[in-house]
Amino acid sequence: MLNVIKKQNLSRSLINGLRNVAIREVHTPRRALMYVPSDDKRKLRKSRELEADCIALDLEDGVANNKKDAARQIARAFFDAGSNNPVEGHKESHRRAEWAVRVNSVCSNLCEEDLKTILGGEIKPETILLPKYNETEQLRQFADWVNKALADAEHKINLIFYAESCKAVMRLPELCEYAVQLSQVPGAKFIPVSIVFGSDDFCASAGLTRTEEGKEILYARQRIVTVAKAFDLQAIDMVYTDYTNLEGLKAQAKEGAKFGYTGKQVIHPCQLEIVQKAFVPSSEKVEWASELLKAWDEHEKDGVGAFTFKNKMIDAPTMKQAQNILEIMRSVQ
Amino acid sequence: MLNVIKKQNLSRSLINGLRNVAIREVHTPRRALMYVPSDDKRKLRKSRELEADCIALDLEDGVANNKKDAARQIARAFFDAGSNNPVEGHKESHRRAEWAVRVNSVCSNLCEEDLKTILGGEIKPETILLPKYNETEQLRQFADWVNKALADAEHKINLIFYAESCKAVMRLPELCEYAVQLSQVPGAKFIPVSIVFGSDDFCASAGLTRTEEGKEILYARQRIVTVAKAFDLQAIDMVYTDYTNLEGLKAQAKEGAKFGYTGKQVIHPCQLEIVQKAFVPSSEKVEWASELLKAWDEHEKDGVGAFTFKNKMIDAPTMKQAQNILEIMRSVQ
Amino acid sequence: MLNVIKKQNLSRSLINGLRNVAIREVHTPRRALMYVPSDDKRKLRKSRELEADCIALDLEDGVANNKKDAARQIARAFFDAGSNNPVEGHKESHRRAEWAVRVNSVCSNLCEEDLKTILGGEIKPETILLPKYNETEQLRQFADWVNKALADAEHKINLIFYAESCKAVMRLPELCEYAVQLSQVPGAKFIPVSIVFGSDDFCASAGLTRTEEGKEILYARQRIVTVAKAFDLQAIDMVYTDYTNLEGLKAQAKEGAKFGYTGKQVIHPCQLEIVQKAFVPSSEKVEWASELLKAWDEHEKDGVGAFTFKNKMIDAPTMKQAQNILEIMRSVQ
Secondary structure, three states, rough: HHHHHHHHHHHHHHHHHHOOOOOOOOOOOOOOOEEEEOHHHHHHOOOOOOOOOOEEEOOOOOOOHHHHHHHHHHHHHHHHHOOOOOOOOOOOOOOOOEEEEEOOOOOOOOOOHHHHHHOOOOOOOOEEOOOOOOOHHHHHHHHHHHHHOOOOOOEEEEEEEEEOOOOHHHHHHHHHHHHHHHHOOOOOEEEEEEEEEEEEHHHHOOOOOOOOOOOHHHHHHHHHHHHHHOEEEEEEEOOOOOOHHHHHHHHHHHHHHHOOOOOOEOOOOEEEEEEEEOOOOOOOHHHHHHHHHHHHHHHHHHOOOEEEEEEEOHHHHHHHHHHHHHHHOOOOO | OOHHHHHHHOOOOHHHOOOOOOOOOOOOOOOOEEEOOHHHHHHHHHHHHOOOOEEEEEOOOOOOOOHHHHHHHHHHHHHOOOOOOOOOOOOOOOOEEEEEOOOOHHHHHHHHHHHHHHHHHOOOOEEEEEEOOOOOOHHHHHHHHHHHHHOOOOOOEEEEEEEEEEHHHHHHHHHHHHHHHHHHHHHOOEEEEEOOOOOOOOHHHHOOOOOOHHHHHHHHHHHHHHHHHOOEEEEEEEEOOOOOOHHHHHHHHHHHHHOOEEEEEEEEOHHHHHHHHHHHOOOOHHHHHHHHHHHHHHHHHHHOOOOOEEEEEOHHHHHHHHHHHHHHHHHOO | OOHHHHHHHHHHHHHHOOOOOOOOOOOOOOOOEEEEEEOOOHHHHHHHOOOOOEEEEEOOOOOHHHHHHHHHHHHHHHHHHHOOOOOOOOOOOOOOOOOOHHHHHHHHHHHHHHHHHHOOOOOOOOOEOOOOOHHHHHHHHHHHHHHOOEEEEOOOOEEEEEOOOHHHHHHHHHHHHHHHHHOOOOOOOOOEEEEEHHHHHHHHHHOOOOOOOOOOOOHHHHHHHHHHHHHOEEEEEEEOOOOOOHHHHHHHHHHHHHHHOOOEEEEEEEHHHHHHHHHOOHHHHHHHHHHHHHHHHHHHHHHEOOOOOOOOOEEEHHHHHHHHHHHHHHHHH
16 A cells, blocks of 8 residues: 555656645654653653653643642653653554653743753753743744754754634634744744644633533634644644543544544543544545545546546545545554 | 632632633623613613613614614613612612613714713713624724713723624624724723624625524634633624524523623513523532632642543643633622 | 515615615626536537536646646637537526636646636636635736736626635635735726635645535635625535535535525536525525515514514514525526
């Protein structure tokens, strides 16, 4: 199947077909974004065994106010010890996780110290999660701190920020545009890669009442995907807080994937397997996509632009959807 | 229960937890916004007996064009007579209603005269409802008229405006921002407090067909809440026009409350009780919120940032939702 | 029934009632927008027999890359031959279709040549469809080409553009505003009339998975209607690709009409009848609207602004909805 993809990607007809489309770069998969409270050494140690695409040491909402400094120091020690490397002797199939840190928001008076500590050591996380990004000014401040802390660093750090208030959801296009602009200034040391839907803070901000079905949250949830994708950013879906209800989690995760989300926040290890699976295309879809791309290629050679495939009229847009599916598949394998 | 709230609000841990959150001021409750056609003296008189948070003397859509002046004069006489005071001898439990006037839109050529008449007497309404606000220029004009009429007044008047066209829904962030800015100019005599979703005008503008379920109106209905809350304004939900169907009303009112609306328009006294109740949190929710805040406080003391409460993972955002519930409860008691 | 409409429209009370409302001009109906691949002479010939409000010779997604020039030339020959005139001897009831051409996007390097060829002959299409409009700069370029090609033409051409990416959906207000502005510059030779929801390209761009129910696409689908109507543009709904499932098509078409869409894209002749019908108001609705307007007129004479009609409270907004229905009815008859 992967052969099909490679062949398709290189075929001239496809490249022509895509000429006007911004080619979506193959993103680092972030199907599950798993939080671990950074003040809890035991949980941190155990998290190294987990199969999650992205694991975030949390300094923010998961840590009490009187433990903030302890949490920073533990995170620093974690990276100093090289604990973000794969566990030795671990089965080969275990993917190397991306290690991230969720700092406190710019307005918290904690963020600068968080960044100094986290980015001050030799070994650094790959990714910083910035919560409660509501005003462009906050990102300017954040950028100053990060660019200074990483002035001598070779690599840039990934930035994932949170839309978790009515203000942020309303202003999201402006907030994203500013983040992209700031990241392209000479000396910038971060690259925006994803937006997280911070649904619980959003609900508090909107005063809305969550239901299992989620009708009340549809506008925000779909707006965030649309804006994220408009800036070629990933979109990471809301938390499912009831970790005893795995059926509910599964339904919500699958719906998020259908909505275009590329991953989901996870607050308990028992949620991981379901979430990681929900963001992999089903084997039926992968098969459909591979066959469609083969048929597309043949029709293009024959000069046919639109054709019937399994009862449906296929033209370039459907072909691009099939390509998306195979790209996701490739990125998670 | 109220003790719990007071205690919670003062507890240092909570204040710390909320440090980065704009504290939502306790708004005047406006669960039901009840219209009375201002040219109908009998209905006006009867409306004084009603238990509605907010009663609006309507000069606009509920009054025929050849009755506009009569309606103005009746409204003026109503306030001159002090009829906006609680009815004497009325049972104590009866809340004092907020008396408002819905003037005609700025483009109607009626608005300036409406405002002169309504604001020209000794006793004034607390609140003006401005319909069909579609362009910032309209509010500039409105502000000129109001600021002039109230130049010598001690108090500012509350402004509630209507989003009731595709244009208004599309531009709502800009319209709100402008309203807030104008209200902060020295000499400004009004304070924006709420947005009303004028769903029937909106439907005419969008050419859409209303269904009982309301799927067709979801985008506008949720966008309005999101933008309102982004500016710390209340959001008042659409009219349920079939006043013989109280079950339908109840369902729609409860859904509006779940979506984050803080109140609903009412066009018939028989709708009042259902609507006023729908925007009070259920006793189960109030109990949940009180218990959660108690647990939060205890965990904070112990330095625990996230904890399990009734099978769900709780951190600061959920705590804020619980606080919201208790604040609403307090404001309507 | 039509008498009622005419009478209503002229009645002074109604004009007063509408004074503050931008009177919606009676648009050319575009219930079905039917695509025919322009490189397929047989299909083109057959399309002349079809009862579709608007037929688009497609140069874009329905035509393979190595057939683009052939498609242009066939389209040119089609108009040169006057084939856009009604078929002789055809039953009178057959409406004259609007003939349009879908050119390739501005970024394709094909668009300029498309426009030169299509607009270069004596007989021209009435309407150009511009796909993949994502940046204002693209329209500036398009306008240059069109204005030049039509410099000596007497009539302006209609412009229908496509919202078919996350970027376009996000920026739609800005894109529409720019199109309207450019069309008002002296020398401009086009008039924006409709927006098409290009759902398949949009889904590829958002990475979302289509379901029959369409929950995943609700935000974009309703946002597009809202923005279109805010600029007094028509909104043309998404494609239903499975042309063997006519029940599914019918449901989707009717839902689109309820959402405020004025028409729908059609990719197979078998879809035409269902789609054309779905965008005509039902006889029950037309009857309701006519009766309501009669009642409105009588109440206005008596100085009553709001009244009860079939259990519902009626005021100006509902009257405008009734008017909408009768205007649509009139435009398709």
